[in-house]
Amino acid sequence: MGGLIRLLRSYLRPYTGAVVVVVILLLIQSIANLYLPNLTADIINNGVAKGDIGYIWRIGGVMLALTVVVGILAIIGVYYASRVSMGLGRDVRRAVFERVQQFSAREMNRFGTPSLITRNTNDVQQVQIFVQLALTLMVIAPIMGIGGVILALRTNVRLSAILIVAVPLMVGVIGTLIIFAVPLFQSLQVKIDRINQVMREQITGVRVIRAFNRTEFEEDRFQTANADLTGTALRVNRIFALAIPTLLAIMNMSSVAVVWFGARLIDSGQLSVGNLIAFLAYILQIFFAIMLATFMVIFVPRAAASATRLEEVINTEPSITDPVNPVEPASVTGAVEFRRVTFGYPGGEKPVLHELSFQLHRGATTAIIGGTGSGKTTLLNLVPRFYDATGGAVLVNEVDVRAQKLDTLWQHIGL
Structure with missing residues (x-):
């Protein structure tokens, strides 16, 4: 993780202004999203319940305008986030390429051509995806999560007790996901290197392979590397195939519990229908924030592993450099x-x-x-x-x- 932070600190500096714009836009967007359920409750309690059509139209117009503004802010925010992530990817690729151009054969042998190709393509892409998601999800998720909890408590404290059970369960699932997925993501990048190496050797040595009738041997080599990569990728997918439905199940059961207990509170006159609808919306926003955090969990380990590999290349000093006081040949003798x-x-x-x-x-x-x-x-x-x-x-x-x-x-x- 330290490598990722250092890389971002170095290469995000030219885009500080754009990052600030994205954060401000997404901050406004998140606050507006949190305000919408309050307007929904207002329409139901003061408009629908009292049969005030004019009030419904007025508040509905405000909600529509707010939704349009949120949509526009989201588009602008994603645009600037994309510019930042693509620009950072371009700068990192340039830095890796320029460093590799300075390498002697000693450094080239140390890293290997397939690994350098993977680092300058796949690894840079992983960091780009992380930056894109971090500039959007990491701003939205905390605001919606914390804001949703505060507004849910403000709406009804008794119903908020459901969060005491649901949120720790979801956090536990995400924690388990991190423990099992992180090592697999780290080994996945190494296995991508391996399959690139085998492919490159087969393409560059195709004449020799055919001349010595080694086609079947090379096919077996590729199959072994491919099966190894596939097996690791499948293990990762199995973990997420179990984790995501579990999170959705917790979400759905919590929503059912809110409706069940909310109906009893409405029946006893302790809660209005509008407030129940608003509470449901806040609950879903809290769970949505947790799901966004889960998506970040997916990409952080891969981005961290990729950033470390990119740092290794960028920070490697070439063993062969120009002398401090170069000597020019007196004449070109060709000797x-x-x-x-x-x-x-x-x-x-x-x-x-x-x-x-x-x-x-x-x-x-x-x-x-x-x-x-x-x-x-x-x-x-x-x-x-x-x-x-x-x-x-x-x-x-x-x-x-x-x-x-x-x-x-x-x-x-x-x-």
């Missing part, structure tokens, strides 16, 4: 020299290259021959500084590649 070069991959038991020295001269063609894993590709990657030698030096145009600016070095190399 490449390896001086006692040693190189080993991180975590490797032995170096791939050891004390290697040779020269490549301009205009000459040099063939480097060796078996699989002998270090041919590693040798090539040291020239443009995709990796840095762990010992010795690689020189291009008679200057150590580590002393040259990367742009200058790459201008003289074609791969």
Whole structure:
């Protein structure tokens, strides 16, 4: 969750004005929604009960105007919330893309291409959805929930006792949902990475797969990754398939209880019909606020996991950067020299290259021959500084590649 808060704090700053507009609009919308049941009770108690048609038309007109205003405010609020979420997504994608452009082969191997693709697409999308919902649901839900409870108590204290039973039950269901769903959402993103990795390997290596008749093996690999992802997604869906109907059942039983006890209070003259209708509306608004909170519960774990993964990329400093005081080659000789070069991959038991020295001269063609894993590709990657030698030096145009600016070095190399 800390990663999500840090990410939002950094990238929501340019949209502070729009966020304030959304909050104000939704605040007005929520207050207006809470006021509507009071008008409904007023129409029934003072209009319908007394047969005052003029009063019904007047209050009905006020309700209609208020509903139109609420609708307009909702449209404007959603528009600005969408602009904020889409803008934030664009900024985060740009930051991830620019950081990846600075990565050396070491960082690329650490994250993996499929994972970086998933982070810049699916993970950014999860954060966008969260921001969109947070700017709407997280403003509406508390106001409607707290306001609904206050107005329900104001309408009838005895009927409000039903909330003492219903609300803790719903909160308990949501708490159980969080406990079981959060770990599954976190593993879901990892399994999406895995299926992207398998797909990418199969697409890029399709010729080799067919040449060595490995089609069935690759199909099995994909099926395993796909089944793993499907199984986790189904477990998540089963949890929500149980939780949502349970919440709806609590809601419906509470409404029935309100009508039952409300009818008895009306019969004894302790409650008016209009106030019962208003109380029912407040109860539904309270439950609606809890349901909105449930939807937020669905997206918060995924957004938090995605934000952490995005932070890992954005905060990773590239291991290969331009030198503080770069050296420009005196002339472009086209010469490449390896001086006692040693190189080993991180975590490797032995170096791939050891004390290697040779020269490549301009205009000459040099063939480097060796078996699989002998270090041919590693040798090539040291020239443009995709990796840095762990010992010795690689020189291009008679200057150590580590002393040259990367742009200058790459201008003289074609791969």
